[in-house]
Amino acid sequence: MPTPERTSREAILAVGREILEADGLAGLTMQAVASRVGVKAPSLYKRIRNRDELVRLIAEATITDLGAHLRLAAAEPADAAARVAALAVAFRAFAHRFPAGFHLIFAPGPAGRRPAHDTIVASSAPILEAAGALAGPAHALDAARTVTAWANGFISMELAGAFNLGGDVDEAFSFGIRTLTSALETRAEA
Template sequence: MPAVQRTSLAEIVAAARTLLDDRGPEAVTMAAVAASVGVRGPSLYKHVDGRGGLLRLVAGSAVDELGRDLAEAVDAETDPPWALAAAVRAFRAFAHRSPHAYGLIFGPGPHAERPSEAILEHAAEPVFRAVAALVPSSEVLPAARTVTAWASGFVSMELTGAFRLGGEVAEAFEWGLRSMVEAVVSAGSREAATGEPGTRADSAIAGRSGRRAP
């Protein structure tokens, strides 16, 4: 008779994520995770290939969560500039809600602990979709990379307390976000004369029905 499995991969990843969120990456050890799911340490190796493999799975799960947040934010807006702004705000909200998971995804950890490129690409799809509605297809990748780089840089500095000159950091984020979205819209507007689908006029940043800019 085969041995009864006392835990599952999903339970193991969930337990590791809880430890990560509560106490940081150093708390995610094989022994701690095994204790959380009620098995002995060696039993985990039936499901994961060591701590590096476990952290990679946790990072992948966190990326999936972020991707869902981004998709919900983009899908909730019909105006392209607002959709892009909503995606960036969702990115920041995820980082504040789960700073250790954010660090696991975007930090300089070992390659063995990083989520796969396929998972990252799937999660980023809403951002690419929002950008593609504003600029020509030839500019989607550089535009999406620039927006992501600004957002991740700002959020990373925010989480580490690097802004030390006073003032409201949230206001600075919104100022930067407006400027970034305006830049993307303007880049698309410059190419509008080509007639390529996906370009928008500069006036799009003002939104519709009197809405304020993103």
């Protein structure tokens, strides 16, 4: 087995994210991570203080990863409405790729598991900028919250299999984006 010096925090977090996606939050234990990185569980405590810190660091890594995906999505379209739409699509794609991580970053939890404020702010920058360009600087935060809350709700329902009335879920998502961007543009003009 590798010595603790050969086990990096990055490797621990990467394995932790894999376990989270495969086994859910309940399966994310210090023992499971230690086994996968090839050390005994006590060795992890030289890199990670406890399970709450592990969960917090995984949430932060997930938010950082999401922020990078959003920055890439926002780089393409020049039009503000198209940028907001691209961000919503990227947000949804990320949630489908990492559903457990997606749920983790939006789930309530004890203070020791909450991501650092700076991490959240950095990852939110693309949607704040696009929403501000669409709805106007005075409404940037409100518009970003509206888009994020709608997308989170829609995606959470979708991932839970809650859309049982038929119809095309992809079209419903597109309809929601068009409706939101249109409403936000109208707000900017008011």
